[in-house]
Amino acid sequence: MARSIKNPKKAKRKNKGSKKGDGSSSSNSVPSLPVKVWQPGVDKIEEGEELQCDPSAYNSLHAFHIGWPCLSFDVVRDSLGLIRTDFPHTVYCVAGTQAEKASWNSIGIFKISNISGKRRDLVPPKATDNESDMDSDSSDSDEDGEVQNGGSAAPVFQLRKVLHEGCVNRIRAMPQNPHISASWADTGHVQVWDFSSHLNALAESETEVSRGASTVSNQTPLVKFSGHKDEGYAIDWSPLVSGRLVSGDCKNSIHLWEPTSGTTWIIDTNPFLGHAASVEDLQWSPTEVDVFASCSVDGNIAVWDIRLGKAPAASIKAHNADVNVLSWNGLASCMLASGSDDGTFSIRDLRLLKDGDSVVAHFEYHKHPITSIEWSPHEASTLAVSSSDNQLTVWDLSLERDEEEEAEFKAKTREQVNAPSDLPPQLLFVHQGQKDLKELHWHSQIPGMLMSTAADGFNILMPSNIETALPSNDA
Template identity: 80%
Template sequence: MVRSIKNPKKAKRKNKGSKNGDGSSSSSSIPSMPTKVWQPGVDKLEEGEELQCDPSAYNSLHAFHIGWPCLSFDIVRDTLGLVRTEFPHQVYFVAGTQAEKPTWNSIGIFKVSNITGKRRELVPSKPTDDADEESDSSDSDEDSDDEVGGSGTPILQLRKVGHEGCVNRIRAMNQNPHICASWGDSGHVQIWDFSSHLNALAESEAEVSQGASSVFNQAPLVKFGGHKDEGFALDWSPLVPGRLVSGDCKNSIHLWEPTSGSTWNVDSTPFIGHAASVEDLQWSPTEENVFASCSVDGTIAIWDTRLGKTPAASFKAHDADVNVISWNRLATCMLASGCDDGTFSIHDLRLLKEGDSVVAHFEYHKHPVTSIEWSPHEASTLAVSSADCQLTIWDLSLEKDEEEEAEFKAKTKEQVNAPEDLPPQLLFVHQGQKDLKELHWHAQIPGMIVSTAADGFNILMPSNIQSTLPSDGA
């Protein structure tokens, strides 16, 4: 089935439009009431008030779903260009469902094409007088959907492959994107070859994808049942094609090595070093034998596969469950971690021997952090999703600059009551999705983030996130 992706028309998405943490906006249904900044977890809607999306804060914003909610998804690397900056965009994904009955689950392989949007300047090039501003504002309100989406409607083309039980996590191999690994709540880790489905989607120019309304029965290349429980931790090596690690809820981590053909050898002896469930895994961007893990026991462990089945280093990272980690591929000494208490930290691994690796710690979110990922294009930027229904983007290189902030507000003639206590590193706040689960930056489209939640997917490109790279490619 082909689904048209409509721009969000309900006034539910919140955002933050400046670098210095302006927060989201809410507006009253009474025209005379001024626009106010909405502070999630602090403010409450009064009678007659509603939250509204400010479309000018996005270069592109689209929402879609593929049926059942998806706890996990991954962006599939394609051959359309390494750095793509011009609309419309086309992207490929794999996602695993959380269906009501185990037999109803599937892995969706899908293409979203004609993703439209606009580029905007962060500040106006010329100041406008009050009359012009009022006129422009009125026009903007009338065609806000067109401003966010541009011309045309994005199209979703979908193919489904049956999966035993719910999909806890799914990851596509970077070097061979048609190869994907899935972690199921049945306790099995499976590896799939989706080349036929991706090829069919790539070749299809029609508005109907063959087989999208049905579910393909396809056998996995490998089905591993050696874990003692289900799990969520899964990561392909960025340096060794086909090398994989999987971790379960019984604290065990297994190493997968590719062999000749489409087969893998899974080491039956697990890596043991955590006292509780292994929640996430990340390979080092520079050391092919090194990976990191995090756990419900509050620790992060660093492993070297050449040194046996115990951690090379382990340290207390948070006071509660460490749900997710992300290894920075541009600043490879930095590791980010997100906690069940809503906090997230940045660790400098060069400081491990000194006993305290934390170089930054944030307590903005008040509910569990569900996903965290460094930008593939900006070393100081990362995105975080939380169970508080917020997706936040942070630039750790920012510091509060009173003069710059005043100048920006003067240029934009900003009239909102921006909170003063937001961290200066908070670059953007996106809301409107219920129970956010996972996010990913698109490695080939600078500035694009995709997120999944209980009510479907969002593709967003905030207007204050760099969407082009310097001319030298740095």
């Protein structure tokens, strides 16, 4: 699968977001024409029409960039609280650039604070005319698609940059020691970094900085591994063994990194071999310390046990095309999700592997390659998916179609919803507006918050119909 971001340029755009059935609307300059619900993959944008974000679909929506486009990023665990539901929010991230010239690349370590938003009911209570006016004022969106609390200030963006040799194919922060990150470079090197000084400086500062003007520091990585025979994209830290890492390359090799102290590793030069083509993604088991999974361009998923040697413990023909991404469910560890180059994604129950058919759900909604997939850290049945069709979708596998409930909802909200009748009932939310979506992550400490990166920058979003089912501090 081609991973690079073509023609990387900084860009602004209007966001297009949606609730289930898509809450984006299409309108043109003729006042008499009605606003209608946008149907992704069905409707065409006619001349003079444009998509506009429906701010009522989000509790929060913000857009930003750090200069060059980023193919990969990771949310950095912080010490601000394990479960945070009250606005404003603060997030820390690391991201790697895809610059026009190799020498211009960097890793960005950034903090965004004062992230504003609001809580909304799925079906708003009836309001008087005065209340309706107030609600309308407080939910206006600015040109970056930002949903704000009435009168609240814009988020504060702080950025520090570290020089990186070559483009960053993927970057991951260690969950146990979040100041440690591993990066995969298109030069074929895997490097481990200590960003503690940068994160500490960001934590102590409240001064906003320019995205493009930040000084780039030249920092030596803790480790620079040159044992891979090609570049790669697959890399994952163990959630159970602090510092344990696996990295996979485009020549089908997987290497195991074992920590010997906080800043040194023994890297096994004898690789795990079992795929016939590029290893695209790796995921450690959330419950078994010695087990990880891999997926490949060969269409297979392999499950490995590092105690049993360098061959897979199990191999599954998962898709009819490249398997691009994996996600192992942290709340239901028997469930493994995978996304393919043909736009399909599947859910497997690993307990059924011995029976031959472990697929418990298979979706063909997206028509272009799946670029990222991740289970929610707060809801065992919920996962998010991004695709090259410029859609980020959220799915709840526990949902079933209830025609009476749908009719009642439409009657209460008086919406003329013209969504296709064959939409999967598990499709909870569709977010649009980003070009060439590459990666998404849930925030493990802020229920309902998603972040995504694309050719034209980052989005932070909190769909209004997701957080309602999550823990709340509101009393």
